[in-house]
Amino acid sequence: MADLGSAPIPPLGDDDHVRGEGRLTIVYGDLGCPYCAAEWGRIRDGGGRIAFRHFPIASKHPRAPALHAAAEAAGAQGAFFEFVDSLYADRARVDDPHLWERAERLGLELERFQRERRSDAVAARVRRDFESGIRAGVTSTPAVFTL
Amino acid sequence: MIAVGETAPDFTLSDQDGEEVSLSDFRGGRVLLVFYPMDFSPVCSDQLSIYQEVKPELKEKGVDLLGISIDSIWAHKAFQEKLGIDTTLLADFEPKGGVAKAYGSYLDKGFANRTLVLVDEEGKVAWSYESPTPGEFPGANLIFDALAS
Numbered sequence: 001m002a003d004l005g006s007a008p009i010p011p012l013g014d015d016d017h018v019r020g021e022g023r024l025t026i027v028y029g030d031l032g033c034p035y036c037a038a039e040w041g042r043i044r045d046g047g048g049r050i051a052f053r054h055f056p057i058a059s060k061h062p063r064a065p066a067l068h069a070a071a072e073a074a075g076a077q078g079a080f081f082e083f084v085d086s087l088y089a090d091r092a093r094v095d096d097p098h099l100w101e102r103a104e105r106l107g108l109e110l111e112r113f114q115r116e117r118r119s120d121a122v123a124a125r126v127r128r129d130f131e132s133g134i135r136a137g138v139t140s141t142p143a144v145f146t147l
Numbered sequence: 148m149i150a151v152g153e154t155a156p157d158f159t160l161s162d163q164d165g166e167e168v169s170l171s172d173f174r175g176g177r178v179l180l181v182f183y184p185m186d187f188s189p190v191c192s193d194q195l196s197i198y199q200e201v202k203p204e205l206k207e208k209g210v211d212l213l214g215i216s217i218d219s220i221w222a223h224k225a226f227q228e229k230l231g232i233d234t235t236l237l238a239d240f241e242p243k244g245g246v247a248k249a250y251g252s253y254l255d256k257g258f259a260n261r262t263l264v265l266v267d268e269e270g271k272v273a274w275s276y277e278s279p280t281p282g283e284f285p286g287a288n289l290i291f292d293a294l295a296s
Contacts, residue, residue, distance in 0.1 A: 007288065059199045059231045060192075134201060137286040140193050 007135040009145050012051055015125070017080045022048040028133040028143040029053070029084075031068055032061025036142040037088040043144065044085070052084060054129035055141050063094050066117075068126045070099045073117035079106045148251040148262060148277045155180075155266040156249040160215070160237040163223035168213070168237055170266065177210045177273070178266045179290065182252040182259040184281045186218040186226035186236075194261065194284035199232040201287045208294055210265070213237055217244050217258050252277065261285060265293060 009026055012018065025048055029036045043050060054072070056064035067087055074083035086102050087094065093101075103113045116122055133143065149155070159169040170178065181198065183191045195214060202212050214236040218226070223236035239246045239259070247259035254260050261278035263285055274293040276285055 057196050057200060059196045062231060130200070131204075134197075134287050135291060137288045139197055139284060139286045 007132075009136045009147070010132045016051050016053070017075055018049060018051045019081045020047065020049045024049045024051065024147045026051045026053060026145045026147065028055040028129070028138045028141060028145075030055050030057050030061055030064050030141040031071060031084065031087050032056065032064035032094070033141045034091065037091050039142050039144075040084075040088040043142070052081070053133060054126040055133045055138060055143065056126065056130065057141065065123075065126070066096075066099075067094055069117045069122050070103075070113075072122045072125055073113050073119075074103065074106065074108060076116055076122075077108045077113065079108060082106050148275055149249075149264060149272050151272050151274060153272050155264065155270055155272050156246070157270070158246045158249070160239060160246060161220050162238070163220055163227050163236045165220050168235065170270070173211055173266070174270055175268055177208075177268060179205065179210050179212050180250070180262075180264040180266065181212060181214045182247050182250065182262040182264070183214060183216050183284075184258040184261065185216055186222045187229070190261075190282060190284055191216075192230060195226075195232055195234060196230055197284075197287055199230070199234055201290070202234060205290070205294075210294065211235075215239050215246060215259070217247070254281070256281075263290065265290075 029052055054068045056068045058065050071080060071083045074080055103110050157170045159167050162168050205212055212234055214234050217239050219240050220238045223238055227236055244253045247253040250264055252259040252262035260281050261284050263276045264272055265274040267273040276289055278285055
């Protein structure tokens with residue numbers, strides 16, 4: 001058998017979602033995952049620089065793809081982490097009207113948000129993160145790498 | 148565990164819908180056999196959910212995915228529905244674990260270890276991997292690494 005090894009965690013790119021300063025933590029998270037929601041507060045409040053990468057597991061959390069696309073669309077208007085914080089803080093309100101409410105509350109342009117969250121570019125961006133996690137050996141969420 | 152280069156033992160098992168599936172049905176294409184311990188166990192659930200996510204990419208690479216455990220077709224159907232997956236699940240039910248034994252994946256605990264076996268177009272074992280313990284499952288990265296090597 002060939003000697004196999006995981007691909008490394010991809011380094012930060014220009015379009016990674018990053019917040020804070022200091023030691024870097026990369027989180028592969030699923031926005032539909034209750035364990036991620038439970039951990040997110042601890043990760044966020046732990047300080048340092050946090051990069052969030054999309055890892056929706058649709059079969060386990062059917063709303064996850066829509067939530068990740070919505071977060072990405074919010075990010076296009078500068079509100080990625082605010083949207084993620086809001087989703088993890090209130091997991092019971094994740095239907096479309098709840099996403100619209102969040103977008104309005106965060107001052108996003110709703111029509112643009114609606115258009116972009118359904119776009120191929122957003123889907124591809126989410127998938128890119130997911131595939132990088134798969135190649136790096138992520139098997140469950142949250143997967144947290146402190147570099 | 149079965150060795151690379153060996154002929155993969157043919158088998159015919161029933162899937163979650165009661166349809167018979169034979170390994171030889173896939174001759175000319177590649178098949179990834181995913182032996183796992185039991186339906187509904189937490190680790191098996193995570194494993195099959197992750198593999199479901201990469202199933203389309205595997206298909207693009209000409210690889211079909213077959214899950215195999217000692218469970219009955221009814222358990223497989225319920226498990227498939229619970230997980231929301233459409234991966235074919237085969238019942239290695241009678242004789243219990245007979246196919247897992249033929250591939251060297253069966254444990255004396257009464258179920259198969261987590262074992263991946265990639266069967267090539269000619270029915271030979273192209274790659275295989277057995278987890279150190281049933282409690283951990285091989286990431287899908289290993290599958291893609293194997294396909295790239």
